[in-house]
Amino acid sequence: MVRTYFLLVWTWTRAAAAYPLSFAMMTVLGFAIAAIDVGVILVVFANTTTLAGFSREEVLFLYGSAALAFSICDTFVSNLDRVSGHIKAGTLDTFLIRPVSAWVQLAADRFMANRVGRILQAGLVLGYAATALGIDGRRAWMIPVMVVTGIVIFASLWTIAGALQFVLTDAPEVVNTLTYGSSQLTQYPLSVYARDLVRGVTYVLPLAFVNWQPGLYVLGRADPFGTPEFMRFVGPAAALVLALLAALVWRQGIRHYRSTGS
Amino acid sequence: MIELDRAGRSFKVKRNVVHAVRELSFTVSAGEFVGYLGPNGAGKSTTIKMLCGILTPTSGSVRVAGLDPSRRRTTLARRIGVVFGQRTTLWWDLPLRDSFELIRHLYRVDRADFAARLDELTQTLDLGGFLRTPVRQLSLGQRMRGDLAAALLHAPDVLVLDEPTIGLDVVSKASIRDFLLRLNAERGTTVLLTTHDLGDIERLCRRVMLIDHGRLAFDGTLDDLMATAPGQSSLEEVVTRLYTGTAR
Numbered sequence: 001m002v003r004t005y006f007l008l009v010w011t012w013t014r015a016a017a018a019y020p021l022s023f024a025m026m027t028v029l030g031f032a033i034a035a036i037d038v039g040v041i042l043v044v045f046a047n048t049t050t051l052a053g054f055s056r057e058e059v060l061f062l063y064g065s066a067a068l069a070f071s072i073c074d075t076f077v078s079n080l081d082r083v084s085g086h087i088k089a090g091t092l093d094t095f096l097i098r099p100v101s102a103w104v105q106l107a108a109d110r111f112m113a114n115r116v117g118r119i120l121q122a123g124l125v126l127g128y129a130a131t132a133l134g135i136d137g138r139r140a141w142m143i144p145v146m147v148v149t150g151i152v153i154f155a156s157l158w159t160i161a162g163a164l165q166f167v168l169t170d171a172p173e174v175v176n177t178l179t180y181g182s183s184q185l186t187q188y189p190l191s192v193y194a195r196d197l198v199r200g201v202t203y204v205l206p207l208a209f210v211n212w213q214p215g216l217y218v219l220g221r222a223d224p225f226g227t228p229e230f231m232r233f234v235g236p237a238a239a240l241v242l243a244l245l246a247a248l249v250w251r252q253g254i255r256h257y258r259s260t261g262s
Numbered sequence: 263m264i265e266l267d268r269a270g271r272s273f274k275v276k277r278n279v280v281h282a283v284r285e286l287s288f289t290v291s292a293g294e295f296v297g298y299l300g301p302n303g304a305g306k307s308t309t310i311k312m313l314c315g316i317l318t319p320t321s322g323s324v325r326v327a328g329l330d331p332s333r334r335r336t337t338l339a340r341r342i343g344v345v346f347g348q349r350t351t352l353w354w355d356l357p358l359r360d361s362f363e364l365i366r367h368l369y370r371v372d373r374a375d376f377a378a379r380l381d382e383l384t385q386t387l388d389l390g391g392f393l394r395t396p397v398r399q400l401s402l403g404q405r406m407r408g409d410l411a412a413a414l415l416h417a418p419d420v421l422v423l424d425e426p427t428i429g430l431d432v433v434s435k436a437s438i439r440d441f442l443l444r445l446n447a448e449r450g451t452t453v454l455l456t457t458h459d460l461g462d463i464e465r466l467c468r469r470v471m472l473i474d475h476g477r478l479a480f481d482g483t484l485d486d487l488m489a490t491a492p493g494q495s496s497l498e499e500v501v502t503r504l505y506t507g508t509a510r
Contacts, residue, residue, distance in 0.1 A: 090349060
């Protein structure tokens with residue numbers, strides 16, 4: 001499965017190499033867009049020393065860890081949200097006649113190697129913030145755990161987004177709120193948002209576990225919303241539940257596929 | 263090899279329910295070469311998509327090679343070959359040869375078997391001249407032969423063809439027909455063929471099934487089909503009569 005995935009990724013990379021100019025432009029553009037996010041944070045901190053109680057390096061840490069998980073998913077599974085396009089073009093059928101899971105094929109479909117630049121950018125920001133903050137060595141183990149948790153959460157969201165397109169074929173952009181919207185939300189400390197929204201992204205859509213809850217542990221901070229200490233460690237379990245839900249939704253989506261004429 | 267028992271598939275279109283296929287029952291045994299005819303919108307493609315597991319039937323049951331296609335889709339994929347005449351399953355920007363290599367991996371075909379089969383297919387389908395050409399640069403006839411080869415590299419027991427000769431010139435058609443006849447005769451591959459080209463049917467199919475409004479309207483040999491309209495001399499006239507007769 002993993003081998004098949006990377007074989008497909010390699011195939012698409014070679015196919016993309018057939019259009020070198022497009023490849024180069026997309027790479028530059030990807031870097032530029034990712035840099036804007038960091039730029040915004042730096043601009044905010046040019047005018048203030050804390051944001052909702054967090055310092056510049058702490059915000060960059062929260063941003064970097066979420067952006068790392070997100071950009072890895074954006075690179076490796078984001079093409080799942082093209083289900084609608086494939087349905088309309090009638091090309092989904094060709095995925096379904098192969099002896100490999102449609103999820104793996106769609107995730108690898110039209111893989112763009114140029115997005116790897118964003119992963120690097122997020123990794124650099126996270127590395128810088130963690131170094132500048134002088135994070136407690138006894139709490140640093142949580143950093144890889146939270147990145148993996150974030151990857152599972154975002155990958156699940158993309159799976160759900162793709163599956164929803166089996167129903168919302170005519171409005172594929174709606175599902176972007178789930179994926180890109182979630183990414184936007186996790187770029188800042190959740191303490192900038194209203195309490196009800198934070199409750200929602202903790203107990204309903206578990207975005208708080210991408211970087212907020214485990215991040216508070218790494219930073220050695222108490223939750224401004226007063227959630228108990230054990231919530232810092234619930235992330236992996238929450239991610240697993242979401243992943244199982246995503247798998248179910250995906251299966252239902254495929255079974256309800258209607259195909260096109262001819 | 264293929265068994266349908268009162269299989270049906272309906273779609274909800276706005277508030278109406280459209281029955282693309284209803285109560286369809288037939289059996290195709292191993293080694294048969296069956297033509298599947300019907301006017302546009304009769305339910306041919308829906309049937310084929312149920313056979314490969316792309317569509318889940320809404321009623322009845324479908325079994326192909328002993329498997330329920332919609333539940334065992336990826337397992338069945340190794341035993342069935344599918345060709346859509348209207349769209350390619352090859353990778354657009356890759357040379358044909360690379361698409362084949364990728365298929366070898368996806369289907370986990372043994373390297374030696376693959377080499378032998380590709381050699382044979384390259385000869386019989388005359389692919390030699392364009393194995394290194396990107397698929398997007400192939401002519402329709404070349405691409406179709408490439409698609410056929412791609413569907414057969416894993417030596418499937420069943421080959422399902424959805425309008426494989428659509429848009430092809432007479433020479434390309436003839437070479438594809440010859441190839442299919444040999445495949446069926448020499449390998450014993452079961453073939454189910456949908457087409458609007460009655461020449462395909464006359465040349466290839468011992469048995470013909472005709473579907474109309476989602477129901478089986480005829481199932482028998484080509485001679486039986488001709489006998490349904492005594493006095494008519496060409497297959498085209500017979501089929502026209504059946505299509506218009508059952509439609510009214």
